[in-house]
Amino acid sequence: MTLEDVQGRPDTRGIALDAVGVTGLRYPIVACDRDGAKQDTIGQITMAVALPAQVKGTHLSRFVEVLHDHATEISITTLPVILGALCDRLSAPAARLRVQATYFRERHAPVSRARSVLGYDVTWFAATDGDTMDVEFGVHVPVTSVCPCSKAISDYGAHNQRGHITVRVRTHSRPAAAAEPLWLEDLIDLAERSASAPVFPLLKRPDERHVTMLAHDNPVFVEDMARNVAEQLRDDVRLAAFGVHAANDESIHDHAAFATVESPRPGSLIDTAWNRP
Amino acid sequence: MTLEDVQGRPDTRGIALDAVGVTGLRYPIVACDRDGAKQDTIGQITMAVALPAQVKGTHLSRFVEVLHDHATEISITTLPVILGALCDRLSAPAARLRVQATYFRERHAPVSRARSVLGYDVTWFAATDGDTMDVEFGVHVPVTSVCPCSKAISDYGAHNQRGHITVRVRTHSRPAAAAEPLWLEDLIDLAERSASAPVFPLLKRPDERHVTMLAHDNPVFVEDMARNVAEQLRDDVRLAAFGVHAANDESIHDHAAFATVESPRPGSLIDTAWNRP
């Protein structure tokens, strides 16, 4: 029995769609890290294609087929390949892919060297309109931040809290051959350098003493964290663009303070405002 | 045209249901506070009745009708009334109601007295099996906590963070006539006394200095916060039971520390607050 391809019906409204696809798709993926090692993790996937005005619908099952075929290797080098497969499989003029996952790194406590593993929320994003290929990736890095104002105006102590630094970078579509690629690990390292202290899953007493004083010696406002990251990225010739979002879960309030910088500046004020990971 | 009452069909599986109802229902409600004032807020509602083994289904629309009729006054005194209406309207042997809402209080900064408003997550819960009527209410209170260990072992500074104290109480079904009722405001006050310092939406510089030093002078472990609350509740003759859950969003980790105490002790290890899908 042949079943009608209802999606293939013509559409007369004359409205092309920027994106049609699937989102909230949870899938086992394999991520490649800086050391060439691979780690099994779990992706939250959004895949979409542009739909021309004259076509009624796309074929959603094909997105899952393409994902199933490519989930065993996710990295900034494979994303364009997956986009190509999407455009082919769905006869689409443009396509997008976003993969959000937990990315684990082994951490060593600063004094005892005790080992543990910390998970970071990472995002890979790629989009093509057939001609250009944009690739972005980013990472959310939990940190410790000590408030410089609180420290300066108080006789002792200083309020501090868990902070969050999200760094996003867009690489050039045609990187210079010589250029050493930028890795998630690099973004994590520079984010942790930009706060009062890193966080660790496992700290023994000498480690706790160390991070307490390290943080107290390096107070930073949320503005400082955003600027410290931007300072390390603004001259990076490998980057076409970057964005930083720093936030503090203020320990003296029940709300957060935040600071953002986008480079280059977005064309529209609105685009950034709605434009938060 | 008469439409069949499908829910009214008989059921032969011989399985009575503990609870059947609606959840995730968002509704405008009016909450009564200690000063007799009323505040408009938003309730997240769960309502359920017990379903005897021989009945196939309940009538979900009637839950919304009962809620719509009673949403203009939510307090521990009106919950039993609503439960009564549920049992009548649905011919049910037992019923339950949970209302989660934001409850606002005006806060004055400790030095400048600057005014702002802080929202607290509150929960009202009531259940009846026809004979007994259990009523619980609770509140989640954000606080500041300074780590005593970090302070003691470091030459200067001390890690601190936003903490969360959730206090739940169950009042006696037949309170002693003379007893002054316990209010949400009372639970908020005793929770804030149990931490290193309260949090405020608005703090000017002299206030920030004050709370920074206040917190540093009163370091508490998450265990201390739970015990400080329990110490104030354990001899309260108005209470049939209480539960405390204290947690710290550790600023040196990306996970939380927590401590709980339930009085009386739950019968089974499994029947505890945090063992739930």
Next chain:
Amino acid sequence: MTLEDVQGRPDTRGIALDAVGVTGLRYPIVACDRDGAKQDTIGQITMAVALPAQVKGTHLSRFVEVLHDHATEISITTLPVILGALCDRLSAPAARLRVQATYFRERHAPVSRARSVLGYDVTWFAATDGDTMDVEFGVHVPVTSVCPCSKAISDYGAHNQRGHITVRVRTHSRPAAAAEPLWLEDLIDLAERSASAPVFPLLKRPDERHVTMLAHDNPVFVEDMARNVAEQLRDDVRLAAFGVHAANDESIHDHAAFATVESPRPGSLIDTAWNRP
């Protein structure tokens, strides 16, 4: 005792920040609706200003002061006023404000006319760079959608599910005097017209029969929902821009299908990709 204005210190990194402010601030607000009536609701607030390169930090407490002064009237007409106050209070060249809230409307069941109240997630957004003033607002509308493909290829039945239509509009900074303003209620109405059927908190049996058949008679793909909304907005002279995001919580999958259209098309593929409410 004078306390140093640490935020006022100079900064030498030469990095201006696009936005510095507070987020996750929960506050009681009063929203104005189409009929001029006001409703008490709860706002989730994000407020920010631009920070020049030479200034170390902003003064976060002033954001809360400005909000506290203006929370009693939130609408697209008052947002610019609040932004003006932010720029003045913080001596800032640019400012932004986002208010997310629940907005309630009374609903009448289609046949029985039974009354209930449905809450919608709404967002108001405004941004100014001193010269221009951009104002956006949007609403998330839950709907029912029946799959045209499932209906066409099956002998009986059709899978359907809860859908979600988010409509965002940006009005002209200088609306034509004659123009009737566009209201949230208008966006809700056109979104509900764009799906298979609206949803209601309360439906009696004749209503359930009605919406079941209404939806079955009007099957729509997620692409259709997005286009149906866009078709009603594309020629609206009051709008400088609009965006539609339609999604279905597919009942035959554990993931969602979605479709988006932005008008005018965003300059960069990436800007839309990260650009979801």
Next chain:
Amino acid sequence: MTLEDVQGRPDTRGIALDAVGVTGLRYPIVACDRDGAKQDTIGQITMAVALPAQVKGTHLSRFVEVLHDHATEISITTLPVILGALCDRLSAPAARLRVQATYFRERHAPVSRARSVLGYDVTWFAATDGDTMDVEFGVHVPVTSVCPCSKAISDYGAHNQRGHITVRVRTHSRPAAAAEPLWLEDLIDLAERSASAPVFPLLKRPDERHVTMLAHDNPVFVEDMARNVAEQLRDDVRLAAFGVHAANDESIHDHAAFATVESPRPGSLIDTAWNRP
């Protein structure tokens, strides 16, 4: 330099704590499945011990050490081992462990046999008071449900939606030697049998036709889903207890309907799954 063991200080308040530990700890784990295969996944971990009245605090770093040592094998057989390690390492009279994770299974579309992978939210829980050892595990299974009332009272069509069945079981501490163990896969299978139809990540057109008609032929209320599960578990001699929570994301409402059954019945109305802060 010796650092004081602040947690080891005596406490005089006379309040023992039911649970003190860590929560929200994200860790890479290896889960064992029915076929003996192992899968790498990500655990959300809660670990706690009971704290006697006379001790001020516990040592949180030791929880992470124990987890790090045992994360490479998580199953109902290894949980008691981990609890033993916790009691030893922390000199605790009682301990608890909860692991929440995504558990993947390959799915084959019903007609095309097209392959994809579906992730399920699973929970393992174990608690010991030194004498007894309670072990629970459960799984959340997304399904499709067609409303019997809507189908019966309408001339055509029937509203349906994504449903959610959560099944929890507690096994006997000393299972009969001969007993075949119960697996997560068994719970998933019986939950899917209890709904109108299973869900699949990937369905081709013939599959969509199949599941549409399969679901329409098997309408179930949320009450039916809960009872269908309970019917398959109530006589299972391997179980000491079980709980079922079924919910439907009603496609004609913006709220959910739910039904629960616990066996044996909880002692107190308050001690039920959904009555928790």
